[in-house]
Amino acid sequence: MKGEFSTSKVFEPITVGMLEIKNRIVAGPMVMNHATEDGHVTPRMVDYYAAKAKGGYGLVHVEASYIRPDGNMFSRMLGVYSDRQLPGLNEIVEAIHAYGAKCTIQLVHGGRVSAPRIIGQQPVAPSDSTPPLAAKPRGLTIQEIEELVASYAQAAFRAKEAGFDGAMIHGAHGFLISQFVSPYCNKRTDKYGKDRYLFAKQTVQACREAVGPDYPLFMRITADEFLGEDGLTLDETKKVYAPLLQELGIDCLDVSAGIQERVYYNIPPLYTPRANILYLAEEVKKVVDIPVIGVGRINDPQLVKQVIETGRVDMISLARQSLADPELPKKMAENRPDDVRRCIACDLGCSYRHIVQWMADCAINYEVTRESAYRSAMQRPVEPRKVAVVGGGVAGMEAARVATLRGHQVTLYEKGERLGGLIPLVGDMPRLYMHELENVVEYLSTQLKKLDVDTKLNTEADADLLSKAKPDVVILATGSTEYMPSVAGANGPQVVTLLQYLRGEAKIGDRVVVWGGHEGAEAAVSLARQEKGVTLLEESDSVGDATFLKYVGRQLLLANYLEEGGVDVVTGASVEKIGDGSLTYTSQGKRHEVTFDTLLLALGRVPDDELADQLKGVVPILHRVGDCLEPHSIRHSIHSAARVALEI
Numbered sequence: 131m132k133g134e135f136s137t138s139k140v141f142e143p144i145t146v147g148m149l150e151i152k153n154r155i156v157a158g159p160m161v162m163n164h165a166t167e168d169g170h171v172t173p174r175m176v177d178y179y180a181a182k183a184k185g186g187y188g189l190v191h192v193e194a195s196y197i198r199p200d201g202n203m204f205s206r207m208l209g210v211y212s213d214r215q216l217p218g219l220n221e222i223v224e225a226i227h228a229y230g231a232k233c234t235i236q237l238v239h240g241g242r243v244s245a246p247r248i249i250g251q252q253p254v255a256p257s258d259s260t261p262p263l264a265a266k267p268r269g270l271t272i273q274e275i276e277e278l279v280a281s282y283a284q285a286a287f288r289a290k291e292a293g294f295d296g297a298m299i300h301g302a303h304g305f306l307i308s309q310f311v312s313p314y315c316n317k318r319t320d321k322y323g324k325d326r327y328l329f330a331k332q333t334v335q336a337c338r339e340a341v342g343p344d345y346p347l348f349m350r351i352t353a354d355e356f357l358g359e360d361g362l363t364l365d366e367t368k369k370v371y372a373p374l375l376q377e378l379g380i381d382c383l384d385v386s387a388g389i390q391e392r393v394y395y396n397i398p399p400l401y402t403p404r405a406n407i408l409y410l411a412e413e414v415k416k417v418v419d420i421p422v423i424g425v426g427r428i429n430d431p432q433l434v435k436q437v438i439e440t441g442r443v444d445m446i447s448l449a450r451q452s453l454a455d456p457e458l459p460k461k462m463a464e465n466r467p468d469d470v471r472r473c474i475a476c477d478l479g480c481s482y483r484h485i486v487q488w489m490a491d492c493a494i495n496y497e498v499t500r501e502s503a504y505r506s507a508m509q510r511p512v513e514p515r516k517v518a519v520v521g522g523g524v525a526g527m528e529a530a531r532v533a534t535l536r537g538h539q540v541t542l543y544e545k546g547e548r549l550g551g552l553i554p555l556v557g558d559m560p561r562l563y564m565h566e567l568e569n570v571v572e573y574l575s576t577q578l579k580k581l582d583v584d585t586k587l588n589t590e591a592d593a594d595l596l597s598k599a600k601p602d603v604v605i606l607a608t609g610s611t612e613y614m615p616s617v618a619g620a621n622g623p624q625v626v627t628l629l630q631y632l633r634g635e636a637k638i639g640d641r642v643v644v645w646g647g648h649e650g651a652e653a654a655v656s657l658a659r660q661e662k663g664v665t666l667l668e669e670s671d672s673v674g675d676a677t678f679l680k681y682v683g684r685q686l687l688l689a690n691y692l693e694e695g696g697v698d699v700v701t702g703a704s705v706e707k708i709g710d711g712s713l714t715y716t717s718q719g720k721r722h723e724v725t726f727d728t729l730l731l732a733l734g735r736v737p738d739d740e741l742a743d744q745l746k747g748v749v750p751i752l753h754r755v756g757d758c759l760e761p762h763s764i765r766h767s768i769h770s771a772a773r774v775a776l777e778i
Contacts, residue, residue: 133465135431140438141463144188144445146421147346147381149295151232151445153188154438155459156423158449159236159298159350160480161193161204162490164499169196169209171218176225177501182452183229186459189445190226191348191384192235194300197285198278200249201239201306205487210235210285219292232295234348237285237337239278241306242267242315243390248487256310256329257317263390275322275329278306283336286347296346296381299337301330303396304389308352311371312389314361327374334378348423349375350384353410356392364410368417376418384423384447385411397450398427399684400475401563401691405433411443423447427475429569431458431467450480453492468576471495472569477681478765485682493765494570496528496772507776512537515778518601518749519543520591520741523551525756525767526607527574532775533605534581541584541599543591549575551609553764555632561659562652562691570764593744603751603778606742607771610735610757615645619708620731628653628732638662639727643713645705647673650732651688657730658695665724666692667703667715676734678763735761 141153164175182190195210196202202209209215219235226233242255246265254274255267270278282299289297301307309315310322310329322328337347351371355361362371372383387407388395398406404427411424424443428434429451437446451458454473461469471494479493490499497504515538519530522544530542548554550571557567578585589595596604612627614620626636628646631653642657644650647668654666666673674688692699700717707714712725739758746752753774756767 135435135462135465135467138435138439138462140435144421146296146348148344149232149346151188152230153186153459154445155187155434156445156447157182157187157190157452157456158425158447159191159193160449160453160490161207161484162499163204163206163484163487164489165206165208167206169202169207169211170215171208171221173502174499175208176221178499179222179233180225180229181456181498181501183226183231185455185457186463187231187452188459190231190233191298191447192222192233192294194236194238195285197237197239198281200251200254201241201244202248203240203243203245204484205248206489210237210288211281213288216288216292219288219294223293227293234296234298234346235289235292235294236298236300236350237282237289238300239281239306241309243305255306256315256322259317260309260315269318272320272322279329279332279336282333283340286337287340290341290345296348297337297341298348298350298384299333300350302350302352302386304352304355307333308362308389312355312362314355314357314389327371331374331378334375334380338379346381347379348382348384349380350386351375352387352389352396353385353414354387355389356387356395357389361389364413368413372414372418376420380420382421382423383414383418384425385414386425394683394687397477397481397683398475399477399681399687400566401684401687402427402475403563404428404430405437408437408442415443421445425449429454429473429475429566431462431470434462450475450477453480453498454495456498471573472566474567474569474764476567476678476764477684478678478763481683482680493763494768496769504776508536512778514538515602516600517541517603517605517778518591518596518599519605519607520596521551521607521609521756521758522546522549522585522587523607523609523756523767524553524570524574524764525771526551526605527571527578528768529605529607529755529771529775530583531574531577531581532772533778534583536775536778538778541586541601542578543586543589545588545590547588549585549587555629559632559652559656561656564652567764570768592741593748596745597748601749603753604745604749605771605774606739606745606752606754606758607756608738608741608758610761611738612731613733613736615705615731615733617705617708622708622710622729624711624727625708625729625731628730631730636728638730641725641727642730643667643724643726643728644730644732645713646732646734647699647701648676648679649734650730651676651679651692653730653732654697655688655691655695658692658697664695665698665700665726667705667713668699668701669704671701673699673701677761680763737761
């Protein structure tokens with residue numbers, strides 16, 4: 131089928147070294163924690179990578195894989211340090227090749243980022259004075275550096291032996307190679323300090339010698355650490371680093387950004403606009419003659435097309451987006467861009483889960499990393515049932531979508547005038563970019579229309595209505611309500627709730643106290659940007675850690691916003707009394723009083739499950755999903771709904 135997307139330059143082949151790749155869309159590497167405890171491939175990983183290849187990606191980068199046990203960073207990270215891993219690695223290669231895609235594997239050593247509780251020893255780094263992360267690192271000796279160079283070369287050779295079409299040397303994001311390149315991390319005074327590029331040079335040369343002149347070598351680099359003069363800058367990358375790597379024989383540069391202290395650049399959170407670091411790759415492309423891959427929160431087919439057709443970069447790498455929709459290239463080639471499930475940059479399933487040593491997945495796509503089980507559930511014979519879904523938030527929408535695909539007759543009831551629940555409200559947070567949360571609502575709404583799901587808006591489904599409708603199964607997705615504290619004065623005339631603020635239902639004064647440092651942190655930023663005087667009160671010892679904010683990069687960026695806005699952040703604050711224009715709280719054993727024109731309550735949510743009690747004995751089968759089961763996150767809503775719908 132010809133059309134705007136299928137005839138785009140996006141689908142023209144490109145050559146990297148001696149390797150021809152069928153299109154310009156790359157499935158970016160992401161650590162998923164699905165390997166065995168000692169870094170071997172599992173069947174789940176094979177299915178996961180096969181899905182990306184089947185979905186049409188021209189090149190699939192297999193996730194960062196540690197070259198030596200002391201370079202491991204995660205509890206179930208993939209390894210490429212032993213020949214015993216070759217059979218499993220080849221399984222991944224063959225699964226990818228079966229669908230016409232090419233593949234590389236990313237070679238990494240964590241250096242100072244390696245986790246002591248995983249590796250069982252002190253992490254190593256360029257120097258003793260390298261800034262620590264979880265633990266103080268130990269500087270490497272020259273002999274140890276030479277051994278590491280050999281380990282990279284052996285890993286590159288294993289990649290070739292396993293059948294990968296190329297190897298990607300991970301020289302970005304504050305891992306070992308980039309630690310040597312970075313003036314922030316490399317404090318050595320010997321030859322590896324006088325020439326910060328020496329370790330990278332030796333590693334590339336050793337890898338090239340190991341794999342031969344014609345085997346493609348990719349390298350991911352940080353073009354700018356965003357540490358100012360303390361770190362690597364784009365100017366230095368353009369003048370020195372990128373041309374050097376081309377001269378050394380690297381066949382393709384994958385250009386990223388950041389370091390652990392600036393992780394919100396290499397994993398841009400929800401608050402950042404799309405393609406926010408793509409300009410780095412564009413600048414690097416100006417100084418090299420080899421293909422350049424661009425990255426950075428690119429999640430939209432139209433944007434992919436525009437970037438490639440205007441020649442800004444040679445290829446586009448989609449990491450989180452390839453989780454949200456492994457079939458994006460296929461849907462583009464079939465001119466179905468409205469069927470693409472666009473990433474919302476929530477980081478709840480991917481970044482957060484692997485950082486805390488859990489198995490990663492996608493918050494808005496339950497199928498990803500569960501491909502085999504999902505396929506089996508969808509193919510299982512089913513006796514069509516009459517299913518009523520009550521509540522049109524994302525949990526209810528997902529339940530209706532999956533149940534319909536399973537073959538059931540579904541009616542979706544929503545008491546409001548639009549679908550999406552709280553997401554459209556939160557997505558429209560004033561003066562803070564959160565709009566792309568609504569991507570998931572747009573996707574689900576489109577799919578429900580295409581599936582012709584009977585959707586009844588402005589219809590409150592109560593026990594009487596459902597009794598008359600006689601469904602076989604009822605799925606409750608009635609959401610949650612705001613928690614209201616029992617402190618005296620909490621219902622005063624100057625008190626508003628977070629939802630009232632988001633709905634524009636309340637007049638906000640010049641002096642605002644936001645009570646709730648987790649749920650209310652974003653509102654505090656929004657109000658500060660309106661030039662309000664804002665105090666943020668939180669009983670715990672941190673802020674910005676609501677269940678829907680569980681990602682360290684997002685919290686770091688939010689902390690920056692709070693500071694930039696002049697928000698007075700008070701933790702360990704226990705509110706005692708709310709008066710007329712004042713609030714009394716204790717912190718560190720002392721009593722304080724703060725005055726306000728408006729007090730905004732953002733203390734979390736409680737389940738709205740009253741209907742569940744009313745339906746006992748009225749309907750044959752009743753399930754609860756999403757917030758009415760437990761107020762949590764988009765991931766919880768989507769996943770709980772999908773699980774229930776698959777089991778009907």
